Amino acid sequence: MSLPEHQTPELRRKNLRLAWWLGALALFFLVTSFPFWNGLFKIVGNQAAP
Amino acid sequence: MTQTSTPPADNPVLPLPRREPSDQRALPLCSRSLGTGLALLLGAPCADADYGINFPEPAAGVAQEIYDIHMLTMTIATVLLVIVFAIVFYSLYFHRKSRGYVADQNFHNSWFGHWSWVIVPMLVLGVDLTIAGKADAVLKEVWEVPKEQNIMDVKVTGHQWWWEFDYLDHGIKVESRFVPKEQSGDLYLREVDNHLVLPTGTKIRFLHTSADVLHAFWVPALAVKKDAIPGYVTETWAQIDREGTFRGQCAELCGTWHSRMPIVVDAVSPKQFAAWVDERKAVMVAAAAEAGSDRTWSLDELYARGKTGFKTRCAPCHQVNGMGLPPAFPALNGSKIATGPIADHLRIVINGKQGTAMQSWATLDDLEIASIVTYERNAWDNKTGDVVQPADVKKAR
Amino acid sequence: MTATTLTHDEVHHHDTPRGWRRWLFSTNHKDIGTLYLFFALTMLFLGGASAMLIRMELFQPGIQLLEPDLYNNLVTNHALLMIFGAVMPAAAGLANWMIPMMIGAPDMALPRMNNLSFWILPAAASMLILSFVVPFFPGGGTQINTGWTLYPPLSIQVGMSMDFLIFAIHLLGISSVLASINIIVTLLNMRAPGMTLMKMPIFCWSWLVTAFLLILVVPVLAGGVTMLLFDRHFGTSFFDAAGGGDPVLFQHLFWFFGHPEVYILLLPSIGVLSHVIPAFSRKPLFGYHSMVGAMLAVATIGMVVWAHHQYTIGMSLGAVTYFMIGTILISIPVGLMIFNFIATMWRGSMTFETPMLFAVAIILMFTFGGLSGVMLAVVPADMQYQDSMFVVAHFHYVLMPGAVFGLFAGVFYWLPKWTGHMYDERLGKLFFWINVIGFNITFFPQHFLGLAGMPRRIVDYNVMFTEFNVVSSIGAMIFGLSHLLFLYIIIKTIRGGKQARNRAWEGAKGLEWELDSPPAFHTWTVAPQIR
Numbered sequence: 001m002s003l004p005e006h007q008t009p010e011l012r013r014k015n016l017r018l019a020w021w022l023g024a025l026a027l028f029f030l031v032t033s034f035p036f037w038n039g040l041f042k043i044v045g046n047q048a049a050p
Numbered sequence: 051m052t053q054t055s056t057p058p059a060d061n062p063v064l065p066l067p068r069r070e071p072s073d074q075r076a077l078p079l080c081s082r083s084l085g086t087g088l089a090l091l092l093g094a095p096c097a098d099a100d101y102g103i104n105f106p107e108p109a110a111g112v113a114q115e116i117y118d119i120h121m122l123t124m125t126i127a128t129v130l131l132v133i134v135f136a137i138v139f140y141s142l143y144f145h146r147k148s149r150g151y152v153a154d155q156n157f158h159n160s161w162f163g164h165w166s167w168v169i170v171p172m173l174v175l176g177v178d179l180t181i182a183g184k185a186d187a188v189l190k191e192v193w194e195v196p197k198e199q200n201i202m203d204v205k206v207t208g209h210q211w212w213w214e215f216d217y218l219d220h221g222i223k224v225e226s227r228f229v230p231k232e233q234s235g236d237l238y239l240r241e242v243d244n245h246l247v248l249p250t251g252t253k254i255r256f257l258h259t260s261a262d263v264l265h266a267f268w269v270p271a272l273a274v275k276k277d278a279i280p281g282y283v284t285e286t287w288a289q290i291d292r293e294g295t296f297r298g299q300c301a302e303l304c305g306t307w308h309s310r311m312p313i314v315v316d317a318v319s320p321k322q323f324a325a326w327v328d329e330r331k332a333v334m335v336a337a338a339a340e341a342g343s344d345r346t347w348s349l350d351e352l353y354a355r356g357k358t359g360f361k362t363r364c365a366p367c368h369q370v371n372g373m374g375l376p377p378a379f380p381a382l383n384g385s386k387i388a389t390g391p392i393a394d395h396l397r398i399v400i401n402g403k404q405g406t407a408m409q410s411w412a413t414l415d416d417l418e419i420a421s422i423v424t425y426e427r428n429a430w431d432n433k434t435g436d437v438v439q440p441a442d443v444k445k446a447r
Numbered sequence: 448m449t450a451t452t453l454t455h456d457e458v459h460h461h462d463t464p465r466g467w468r469r470w471l472f473s474t475n476h477k478d479i480g481t482l483y484l485f486f487a488l489t490m491l492f493l494g495g496a497s498a499m500l501i502r503m504e505l506f507q508p509g510i511q512l513l514e515p516d517l518y519n520n521l522v523t524n525h526a527l528l529m530i531f532g533a534v535m536p537a538a539a540g541l542a543n544w545m546i547p548m549m550i551g552a553p554d555m556a557l558p559r560m561n562n563l564s565f566w567i568l569p570a571a572a573s574m575l576i577l578s579f580v581v582p583f584f585p586g587g588g589t590q591i592n593t594g595w596t597l598y599p600p601l602s603i604q605v606g607m608s609m610d611f612l613i614f615a616i617h618l619l620g621i622s623s624v625l626a627s628i629n630i631i632v633t634l635l636n637m638r639a640p641g642m643t644l645m646k647m648p649i650f651c652w653s654w655l656v657t658a659f660l661l662i663l664v665v666p667v668l669a670g671g672v673t674m675l676l677f678d679r680h681f682g683t684s685f686f687d688a689a690g691g692g693d694p695v696l697f698q699h700l701f702w703f704f705g706h707p708e709v710y711i712l713l714l715p716s717i718g719v720l721s722h723v724i725p726a727f728s729r730k731p732l733f734g735y736h737s738m739v740g741a742m743l744a745v746a747t748i749g750m751v752v753w754a755h756h757q758y759t760i761g762m763s764l765g766a767v768t769y770f771m772i773g774t775i776l777i778s779i780p781v782g783l784m785i786f787n788f789i790a791t792m793w794r795g796s797m798t799f800e801t802p803m804l805f806a807v808a809i810i811l812m813f814t815f816g817g818l819s820g821v822m823l824a825v826v827p828a829d830m831q832y833q834d835s836m837f838v839v840a841h842f843h844y845v846l847m848p849g850a851v852f853g854l855f856a857g858v859f860y861w862l863p864k865w866t867g868h869m870y871d872e873r874l875g876k877l878f879f880w881i882n883v884i885g886f887n888i889t890f891f892p893q894h895f896l897g898l899a900g901m902p903r904r905i906v907d908y909n910v911m912f913t914e915f916n917v918v919s920s921i922g923a924m925i926f927g928l929s930h931l932l933f934l935y936i937i938i939k940t941i942r943g944g945k946q947a948r949n950r951a952w953e954g955a956k957g958l959e960w961e962l963d964s965p966p967a968f969h970t971w972t973v974a975p976q977i978r
Binding site: 102103104105106115116119120123124127130131134135137138141142145146147148151152153154155157158163166167170171174175177178181182185186188189190192193194236237238239240258262263264266268270273274275276277279280281282284285297298299300301302303304305306307308309310375377378406407 | 586689694695729776783900
């Protein structure tokens with residue numbers, strides 16, 4: 001198995017930090033999907049909103 | 051109108067390769083079939099073909115404009131396709147190793163290689179703007195319903211699985227349901243029991259909504275398509291140019307019998323339309339008088355009326371034999387509802403059942419509900435002998 | 448771009464696990480790539496079987512084979528299995544195999560998470576299959592008759608199957624977001640010294656863009672289906688008009704995911720093509736920079752044009768005009784990509800092995816699908832095309848060549864590298880011809896059906912639509928069965944064949960070809976120096 005033994009501690013820290021940031025980005029899009037899109041959708045406007 | 055099963059004479063079936071495909075020579079086959087297909091698509095007459103291959107002949111001003119822009123974009127697309135195919139096949143033929151062609155390793159470093167990323171997008175942008183400009187002009191006309199006082203309003207309500215048409219200016223209503231194969235024959239799935247009758251030469255506004263799930267009203271000859279969304283009212287419009295019968299279907303997946311929601315428009319002259327409206331009004335007045343009368347109905351009378359009502363309204367789901375299609379549509383034959391307390395039976399018919407396809411039937415008049423409930427409680431093995439009078443329904447509402 | 452140092456690490460082989468442990472606990476990018484590819488192949492056959500059942504039902508008018516709800520459920524499953532089960536895992540499999548080898552990295556940046564993101568997939572697939580199986584049992588509720596778009600209120604009516612499906616989508620989403628994070632970290636942090644971003648192979652670029660798209664849009668789908676779940680069971684009314692909610696909101700959420708998803712499926716294959724075409728034209732890729740730019744542009748514009756899937760919901764004039772123009776403008780970067788491919792072939796010295804045949808077919812057929820896409824973007828005309836068989840024909844012309852053929856090309860191109868054996872070229876070409884001809888017979892007639900007025904997703908149709916449906920169904924049988932030949936070729940190549948050279952193709956360029964065929968279990972343990 002090629003566990004992170006190939007990675008130096010600095011590289012490993014760097015990788016994990018970037019991964020967490022990307023995970024946070026995904027989470028951000030998840031939690032904002034409802035209010036954000038609801039709001040934008042209201043601005044875009046329908047011929048007859050309910 | 052355009053249904054038949056005559057053998058296809060010039061059916062653009064892709065030609066199958068007759069010889070063993072060899073690596074380079076056989077390539078044009080695939081393109082040739084695409085090419086013939088497109089040529090057929092372009093050159094085909096727009097109507098009167100035995101089987102449809104393009105839009106039906108437009109019957110409304112808007113539909114004609116839509117047809118024109120469809121043909122324009124298709125022509126542009128075909129021309130571009132031919133150009134791309136020509137360049138690719140030239141290259142495939144001449145720039146081959148087997149012909150001894152030596153690769154030009156510096157092609158991407160030429161003047162062309164450095165600037166093509168600007169030139170190509172410019173060319174594509176030009177084509178795009180041609181299409182978008184034309185489309186934008188047509189769009190305004192299609193999208194905006196003319197603001198006129200005397201526009202005729204028809205409210206189109208989608209139900210699982212039938213259409214309801216309310217003539218808001220005339221106070222009449224048409225319910226249109228699919229007709230089984232035995233009665234519709236070749237028009238199966240393109241025929242309904244009550245047609246949507248519309249006058250020609252009149253601007254008509256369609257107001258679309260739905261009573262349950264999404265549907266879409268689509269009549270290709272009028273080029274009208276709009277989703278029916280519960281809680282929304284969306285609008286489209288058309289002015290029909292010529293008399294005739296125009297057929298369409300529900301275009302948005304709406305559950306089990308999505309395929310069984312045809313739409314048939316009868317376009318007639320304004321005079322005929324007025325006569326038709328009067329006739330419908332007389333029928334409706336008579337029905338209302340009958341339903342409103344305080345007389346007590348016998349079991350046989352209600353049973354006979356209920357049988358007809360059940361067949362049109364309930365049988366699509368619960369089936370003529372009352373066995374339903376479990377689990378989606380429960381059987382009524384021997385069911386707890388249809389043999390239990392009358393009050394529960396009436397409640398579910400009047401209010402529907404949340405979260406299922408069983409809708410509220412509160413829009414039916416008392417007599418109709420009474421007769422259907424009476425029928426359900428006496429048909430098949432449900433020999434309860436119960437008689438439900440219109441007065442009982444009135445109380446239960 | 449050449450490697451100056453080549454070292455093959457031979458250590459650690461003594462502790463390489465054998466048997467099932469090798470696969471279940473694998474953290475090796477090559478093994479996980481293989482797992483992904485075999486998973487995708489399995490799902491390809493399941494999804495293909497559902498498609499063939501659909502086409503058998505549509506062979507003649509009338510309902511002969513499938514009950515309407517079963518038919519609709521197969522329509523739903525065909526889409527979900529093909530998109531989430533076949534194409535995305537297959538692309539992820541290519542990424543796992545090739546990205547570390549292409550950028551000179553010993554493995555993916557987060558090998559254990561790599562294991563997790565694969566092994567979530569079989570769980571998700573089981574959940575998906577369960578949603579199909581459950582209605583056959585008493586008390587199992589109704590079948591999923593909504594199509595893969597899962598539009599409420601119809602999806603509120605469905606029985607417990609829908610809940611299984613929602614959980615399956617959650618799992619699939621988690622899997623692809625984790626895989627994307629891994630790929631981005633690998634590409635940004637693990638490149639060999641000297642390999643700047645603008646020297647990175649295009650396949651890696653295509654996956655960098657794809658992975659970012661996935662991270663941005665998959666959570667939105669997850670949010671949408673979660674709201675659906677709440678509406679179904681917890682009394683909320685996000686999408687219920689009667690409770691003050693909005694059924695159209697779900698469509699916006701779904702297509703905000705659904706449209707970029709098209710590019711998620713497409714871009715990895717564009718990346719593969721950018722390797723296959725130069726290799727068999729024996730000439731460098733034309734316009735490396737414009738290729739990267741075009742991919743970024745496609746992804747950016749692709750994020751903001753989702754509502755062209757919903758022209759008929761009654762948006763304001765301003766909104767549809769915006770979505771129409773935005774959609775038409777996508778043709779600019781896509782046109783540039785196609786142009787670059789053609790210019791790469793131009794004045795090359797071409798040979799036509801199976802990967803190249805697929806590449807040429809992609810250029811021709813994807814152009815065709817793209818042009819019908821421009822037609823669909825035009826709102827007034829779309830009033831006729833929307834939800835008709837024309838749309839079905841269009842997106843199969845885009846996704847089969849654009850995504851699936853690209854993956855076939857990639858598999859044939861790198862199979863010698865993975866297995867160390869050349870595949871049987873004659874069988875490969877035979878597969879190509881049957882496949883491509885079968886595809887065209889299947890989907891070309893559907894354009895006519897749509898224009899003549901046949902809606903999509905109907906189980907039964909009027910006799911006027913018979914002729915083209917018969918042709919299409921016959922084509923579908925040829926097309927579907929041809930994939931058995933693909934399976935046979937793969938198995939045959941794994942079991943043996945002519946020994947592949949390290950540089951299996953004469954014109955192949957890139958770090959992966961510097962390695963042995965098949966490569967050692969661990970490669971690039973000492974990073975190559977890129978000049």
